[in-house]
Amino acid sequence: MTSAQQIIEAMKVQPTINIEFEIRRRIDFIKNTLVNSGLKNLVLGISGGIDSSTLGKLAQLAINELNEFSDPDISDIEHCPYQFFAVRLPYATQADERDAQNSITFINPSVTLEINVKDSTDSLFNQVESQLAEYSQLTDSHFLKDFTKGNTKARMRMAAQYHIAGLVGGLVLGTDHSAENITGFFTKWGDGACDLIPLFGLNKRQIKQIAAHLGAPIAMVNKTPTADLECLDPGKTDETALGLTYEQIDDFLEGKPVDDFVTDKLVNTYLKTQHKRRPIPTIYD
Numbered sequence: 001m002t003s004a005q006q007i008i009e010a011m012k013v014q015p016t017i018n019i020e021f022e023i024r025r026r027i028d029f030i031k032n033t034l035v036n037s038g039l040k041n042l043v044l045g046i047s048g049g050i051d052s053s054t055l056g057k058l059a060q061l062a063i064n065e066l067n068e069f070s071d072p073d074i075s076d077i078e079h080c081p082y083q084f085f086a087v088r089l090p091y092a093t094q095a096d097e098r099d100a101q102n103s104i105t106f107i108n109p110s111v112t113l114e115i116n117v118k119d120s121t122d123s124l125f126n127q128v129e130s131q132l133a134e135y136s137q138l139t140d141s142h143f144l145k146d147f148t149k150g151n152t153k154a155r156m157r158m159a160a161q162y163h164i165a166g167l168v169g170g171l172v173l174g175t176d177h178s179a180e181n182i183t184g185f186f187t188k189w190g191d192g193a194c195d196l197i198p199l200f201g202l203n204k205r206q207i208k209q210i211a212a213h214l215g216a217p218i219a220m221v222n223k224t225p226t227a228d229l230e231c232l233d234p235g236k237t238d239e240t241a242l243g244l245t246y247e248q249i250d251d252f253l254e255g256k257p258v259d260d261f262v263t264d265k266l267v268n269t270y271l272k273t274q275h276k277r278r279p280i281p282t283i284y285d
């Protein structure tokens, strides 16, 4: 049986971090992974949340170093063989679009694209619903329909990022980190699908520390985390969805004392979501 201690060890979070060391080794990881892939570009969806703001900034710093110049205003492709594609991926109009634009300003990416995922998501949703209805297999639950559609939005965002990566020759970054990974709080093959996750090993408060050190505005650092996937419950906070606060999750990951119900909930959720962390099973497993 997996114990709380084994989960803490698997999540790799340190009780205290040297912020500059963590920034340096994660930029180096991004650079090495990109160079070893033989590709020249990085792709990441930018939501306006702190995770993608922080990783986007690290990605752009990695790209700037690879291009060996410090002036991010130079956009002549001859001088910039490496590029970071920041991708806005709203579903219709995003309520916190201003935050997303502030994030783009903070990152100052080589290229910014915008792909709206509403039409593709709605089209898939409507076709699946009508097929299931024809065979009397469609649920009556408005909640389940909306929740599942939310995961489809995340998968459409993934498809858009891989489409871009395929065309430009790039790697898709993922923002999964230890305070999300522990609860499997991501869409399987949606935002969970990517080529590298440079933030793994950090918890939420450490990501905020790194963002602040990189110069992120305070409102960005303190923005309430949300997956913002459900039309029936827009902007639902991660903490409401999880029934746990990030303070509690972060304390657990750092090995600090937490209430028994926090430990029990985290261990149970970790075990229930193991399928999201493991390779796809075969007859040999």
Ligand SMILES: Nc1ncnc2c1ncn2[C@@H]1O[C@H](COP(=O)(O)OP(=O)(O)OC[C@H]2O[C@@H]([n+]3cccc(C(=O)O)c3)[C@H](O)[C@@H]2O)[C@@H](O)[C@H]1O
Residues within 6 Å of the ligand: 151, 154, 180, 184, 185, 186, 187, 188, 189, 190, 191, 226, 227, 228, 229, 238, 241, 275
């Ligand atoms: N035991 C098992 N073994 C193997 N596979 C299993 C399985 N149980 C389910 N599955 C498969 O997994 C699927 C369910 O997984 P999934 O589709 O991910 O769905 P699920 O885990 O139910 O939902 C994803 C959760 O992550 C949250 N999320 C998503 C995206 C971003 C963020 C964010 O923080 O921004 C948060 C979202 O709000 C929601 O609460 C099932 O449909 C099934 O195909």
Ligand SMILES: Nc1ncnc2c1ncn2[C@@H]1O[C@H](COP(=O)(O)OP(=O)(O)OP(=O)(O)O)[C@@H](O)[C@H]1O
Residues within 6 Å of the ligand: 044, 045, 046, 047, 048, 049, 050, 051, 052, 053, 087, 088, 089, 090, 091, 094, 157, 175, 191, 223, 224, 225, 226, 227, 228, 238
């Ligand atoms: N509207 C969006 N536009 C572009 N990318 C998005 C959008 N929504 C989600 N994503 C992508 O999915 C990832 C997972 O979302 P998640 O909410 O966990 O991260 P975040 O929004 O960056 O930070 P936070 O968890 O604090 O809200 C994001 O980091 C981003 O890469």
Ligand SMILES: [Mg+2]
Residues within 6 Å of the ligand: 047, 049, 225, 226, 227, 228
């Ligand atoms: Mg978010």
